[in-house]
Amino acid sequence: MNFKTILVHLDHSNRSPARAAMASRWARAHESHLIGLVPTGLYDGVIPADAIATGMADYIAESADYLRRRAEAIAREFREGIAGAGPLSYEVRLVDGVTMDAVVRYGHASDLLVLGQSDDSNGKDITVRGLAEQVLMEVGRPVLLVPSAGIFPDVPKNIVAAWDGSREAAMALRAALPALRGARRVTLVSLRHPRDEDNAQRLLVSDMIQYLLRHGVRACAESEVTEIDIADALLSRVSDLGADLLVMGGYSHSRLRERILGGVTRQILAQMTVPVLMAH
Incomplete structure (x- = not known):
């Protein structure tokens, strides 16, 4: 498996250029074809209040024109960023569909999607609020x-992979193999609370280490008992190890349960400090 096609979601947010730059670096590192997807927002129904002058005779036509020009400006910035960094196989797609639907639809024909962490830089733009969570599930x-803050200038070389024996964690590890093979250090981290059962048979850590080795990935494993939230402990370990990528499964429990009781996925999505590769 390799990342033959990488898709990056582009918009008018402050962090869109950072996503584009990261996607370009990964595409070059993995010799991928890169697709810059620019939903115009035409069917999202969100237009800045001051974008269209009052008194316009045809507000709908003027709104559509404004959104098209904004999307073309985003696409132009994307092309200029790629041109300044060297040759790369890429294309830009401007689409008028609902943002979430467009990202999922084009994502089906991709090996990896690059999205941004939800933050407040978009003001009242609800089209990207919760986008990562919805796309991950669908x-x-x-x-x-890509986190909403920070600079990440290189492809990852020191990777932490969260391992809890779940289906989602196994899928994430398999999906991350191209990135793991290029890393200098891979650490498989298993965390549990004191009250949780120490289920070594479920984790099969040594088997997972051998699985990775057969795929050209030399990894070490850590197993810790922690009193604090698993998400906090995981992010703390990422910091302690100086990791530049976290690999993990997303939503091992239902989203309803995570919304009511809290959950590792939701906390990581809110508090991530390094790029996170997730699979569900």
């Missing part, structure tokens, strides 16, 4: 999430 492809 697309059936791994998603690389």
